[in-house]
Amino acid sequence: MGQLSTRTLRSDEYGAFFDVFAAAFLDDALDTARDAYRGAFDPELTHGVFDGDELIGVAGRLELEITVPGPVPCPVAAVTAVGVKPGHRRRGVLTALMRDQLDAMHDDSTPIAALYSSEAGIYGRFGYGLATLESHLVLPRGAPFLSTVEIDDRPVRELDREQALEVVRARYPAVARTRTGWLSRTDGSWQARVLDGPNARGGLGAPRFAVHPDGYAIYRPKQEWTDRGPEHQLDVAELVAATPQAYAALWRYLLDLDLVGSVRWRKAAVDEPVLDMLVDPRAVDRRVLDGLWLRLVDVDRALMSRRYASSVDVVLEVTDRFCPWNAGRWRLRTDGDGSATVTRTQHAGHLALDVTDLAAAFLGGSTLTGLARSGRVVEHEPGTLLATSRAFATDCAPHCPEPF
Known part of the structure; x- marks a missing residue:
């Protein structure tokens, strides 16, 4: 067994990085996306663990913005391509990656990090909390809407890829800035995360683009022929609409x-409007699963980045075993316009919670009152739990519509 070392990668190490990533996920099909992912690879933002000269673990991140409650944009490290090469696990490789990555984010003043977890029990020990849920929906063809649903009568047209990309790239940012949990995009991320990402696998066809004057849908067909005729499947990659009527x-x-x-x-989203538009809500086959896992890299900067639904003045007693700079008592004060100040204090804590619980409530996906019912938040000053939970509340469930 060699000496393990951790560092950021070089640009000429993309091939080795991708090989470790694909091997860790036991996914030979990933190799077809090697070129697409290259545009999203930034060696200065990618950490690797080496056993001697052999790269055995990788963790990348994208420098993006995420819409947080307000809605306002906030810098986020979108953590991606985390994996340890088979045969090298249970040696502290993932812990080393998480340590160096979070230290780098702290040094760069990145307030929050987000990721999707391949296994839900992995990242809690590094301070990530479950911040959003997502729905897997299956709707039958022709499912009727309620008569009260207003449908924009302007036509939806299919465009080829080149024409559509010009339209969707122009329309996405304005909607994303209003939706808590949605991410900014670069040209490289459009390719890797939306057009040629995981949705490209599983026997699905090429992406198709249905464009409306106030929105668009990107979907992939999958042919299914039965003895009774065609029953093709449409897999929606994303649906973006500026108005309920366009939706x-x-x-x-x-x-x-x-x-x-x-x-x-x-x-x-778990509160996707189409669920309330149907005559027969049982027509939908729906599963709810975990979505984004969030990490408050710097508690004070993170809490000041979002807006709050009501005024509150509370002292949060935060534990953080992995990032000790966050541990301690923080005074959160919000004013009438929803903005906040966060400062260290020696005053007694009103609420005691771990940084994972604060992350779970940060986007509004979990409530502090709900976390308290499960024993994860402890109220020391009566009345502060409900007031603080209401301040963190949002009108709509947070939602991230894309993998990364």
Whole structure:
């Protein structure tokens, strides 16, 4: 066994990085996406663990913005491609990656980090809390809407890839800035995360683009022929709409396409409006799973980046075993416009909680009152729990519509 060392990678080490990533996920099909992911690879933001000269563990991150409650944009480290080469596990490789990565974010003043977890029990020990949920929806073709649903009667048109990309790249940012949990995008991330990412696998066809004047849907067809005729599947990669009427028009278009048996969306919000638009809500096959896991890299900067629903003055007693600079008592004071100041204090804590619980409540996906019912938040000063939970509340469930 050699001496383990950790460092950022060089640009000429992309091939080795990708090989470790693909091997860690036991996914030979990933190799077809090697070129697409290259545009999102930044060696200065990618850490590797070496056993001598052999690269055995990797963890990358993307420097993006995420919409936080307000809504306001906030810098986020989107952690991606984390993996340890088979045969080298249980040696502290992942812990070393997380340590160097979080130290680098702290040094760069990045307030929060986010990731998707391949196994839900992995990242809590590094301070990540479950911040969003997502719905996997399956709707039957032709599912009728309630008569009260207003559908924009302007047509939805299919465009080829080149024409559509110009449209969707222009329309996405304005909507993303209003939706808690949505991410900014670069040209490279459009390719890797939306167009040629994980949704490209599983026998699905090339992406198709349904464009409306106030939105668009990107979907992939999967052919399914039965003895009774075609029952093709449409897999929605994303659906973006600036108005409820455009949203309804795009859904109506997808549900009414010929030859289709079902429309599926694996990255829908838990409060997706289409669920309340249907005549028969039981027509939807729905599963709710964990979505984004969030990490408050710097508690004070993170809490001051978002807006709050009501005024509160509370002392939070925070534990953080992995990032000790966050541990201690923080006074959170919000004012009438929702902005906040966060300072260290010696005053007694009103609420005691771990940084994972604070992360879970940060986007509004979990409530502090709910976490308290499970014993994860402890109230020391009566009345402060409910007041603080209401301050963190949001009108809509946070949601991230894309993998990374």
